[in-house]
Amino acid sequence: MRIACLQPIKILQSSFLFLATLYFTISASRNPSSTLSFPLLFSVSISALFLFFSSRRKPVLLLDYSCYKPGPERKCPYAVCERFVLGRQCFSTESQEFMRRIYLKSGLGDETYAPPFVFETEDSRAKLDSAMQEAQEGIFSSVDSLLAKTKVDPRLIDAVVVTCGSFSPSPSLSSLIVNRYGLKEDIKAYNLSGMGCSSGIISVDLAATLLQNNAKVKYALVVVTESISLNWYFGDNRSMLVTNCIFRVGCAAALLTNDLSRRADAKMQLLYSLRTHHGSNDRAYRAAFQEEDDEGNTGISLTKDLIPVAGKNLYDHIKKLGPVVLPLSELLSYCYSKVTSSLAGTKPKAPDFTTAFEHVCIHTGGKAVIEQVERVLRLRDEVTEPAKMCLHRFGNTSSSLVWYELAYFEGKKRIRKGDRLWMLAFGTGFKVGSLVWKSLRDSSMDDDNPWSDCIDSYPVTSW
Template structure:
């Protein structure tokens, strides 16, 4: 406690000297400055009062400035082996589904084969339930999505992730001050955050937040939300962020093609993270959150309806992914990076970008177009939204990214599928699984898209060299990646 006070006094004294010198040298010709300088140099009481005010100002700044926010650690849920949802298993389930017509099955088969998903992804529990033990029954009557199976899917992912996280961070559940849970398409009552409080016997004064309906961007947005809570707090706090999605109740068995797509690309996943503003945990933290940005483009009708939950003409509920989704993602990404770029890019890139904008404005008839900033000059690593093969390719085109930069997104889509809100953390785990890939001081960009239409970005700075944790979901397969053909 004594050392910070001494540092504060030293800084205050040096600042006072500098301020006095500045007054004397730069504005000494004004009458007011001469009077102030005279009072400071000839009146001891005024000098003491001025010094006291300076000290109070520094003290106030020191204790009210926003806290630095760190990611202490995270985990990604890896379902058991018997939940692997290969093409063969997926086709077998679909063929036995009495609600799906042949045209819908053919369409889903074509989408799956072009999706970029491999045979190692994981499906929800209801797909693997036995049908009364009757293997000769070709009609799937028991393997249907229910509230019970949705709860099972959520509980398995949430509890497994939190157990692993608490185990490796050695964080006492009683020291958790904030709980934020995001699950876009499943909002039971009591909420999932209440489920966590009950399961881990958290304190009665814990602050809980339950987010829903925010789509694949909600993982990024929930981290941003946690950071805002921690920065605004006047005391040291720890926040538990749980990022999950239950795809069970969004399984679609109608004939609307835009809704059938979700059956093909969405898979089971969950992530949990401990965020903290405690400076004592600085050395243990993996990363520091240095920038975050959220943009909402719901004022545009095409953006709002690009991905939307609705009923088809027969009353079947599903998530409709329209043909306009990829275009909307590209347009809104451009709007998003216009705001993000000045905050993160080096000065040379910003200068070149502004120059190209001016030239294209002055000479509108010319073929000269504004340059696309090179974001690889700002970030060593990128976790790009793995919403699907077309989305990754669109982001790559807009930002002019190489295959090496988008490798993590492509491989994550192949290995785990679209796990919705938790997907960027599976990409993060991919980087960590490659020994020596991430170094202390490296910057990482996470970007994700969500329904509404939302775009979210997180910029992290690594506080230490990355390590391959024992629970990394890539541990048993990283030697097979990257794939040569995707």
């Protein structure tokens, strides 16, 4: 979906009509004997001008966002993970050793956060109350902070989009927000689930569609979260044990608007969004799959196909994204590379996307995922630094991870007015999503920035 751009067909129609009528209007004014009526042509010209400007899509502005940072009592260093695994006595010795190896090479540091039940000693598995507590803490904290920063009355919010991949209670999480903040009765509420780590991109895309196509929607609240509590795996299938090692607590909330009077207050403008779905391919569809193991334990299997599937589908995705965002010089260079590689029987190199963006928020799915994106896009270490540091500090927070990366850029004060930023995320199914933003002001460190207490310690060299 193009954001804040003119629709091509309407542009051509209205531009042609406007220029043609303008030409005949001038001709008629110079030649009063002309059979063309000057008032008629003038009216048509004004109508064409109106059509030209009405064909513009409403701009979508990011007023602000907020990321949840749990209290220090929820920090989950290796010692806490080890104590939790050994204390549950439901994993074999081989599984314990496997998780230990995965954790130690995962890229996660000792500052990530775990849900409440990990610190409890009574029950081995989380209950519904624990999952609700995890969801409420993240959602309420991030939304409270966001509303305080933007000074927007909750009753002014016209749409709320909530995404949580693997926790879908009844009433829904969107209803939880409506109830908590007393949102109005005609609120348009949406609840996305089962869409994996790409749903943070998808939820913004949905909110932007509402803001552009529904005259009654002026403010849209997007809440991006995940729940770990009910999704820890307690079996011995190795492909399912990996999620226990890399997923951590995280949540983000963002407020979008099409109100031009708030442009001076907004941080960014959404220029473009793209979603590609590769689920028609069985290998891609089953690359990350929730199922039961042989003992009846439910878990999400991350298969060996996941990394190559991510690489191939990323390549297919950027073939659609490239012509929209890349400068002409880079497109010509890529076309030349494609021709020469075809003659040589080799694979063409991916275009240099750093020519289109000053900053990139890469999917922080894991160390191997970041390295695969690095390889496919031929990115330098400094470009992938925020993704690596985000994995080290917060772990894989699923769909909210790109917002923690944006907070890293702001914490480092690297974003300048006019800079373009690319958010890229993958999701089960298999989906790839992109958001392209333009910064409307220089970045600064907000009081609620999740990196505020540690930004000077990053980047670390031990990743």
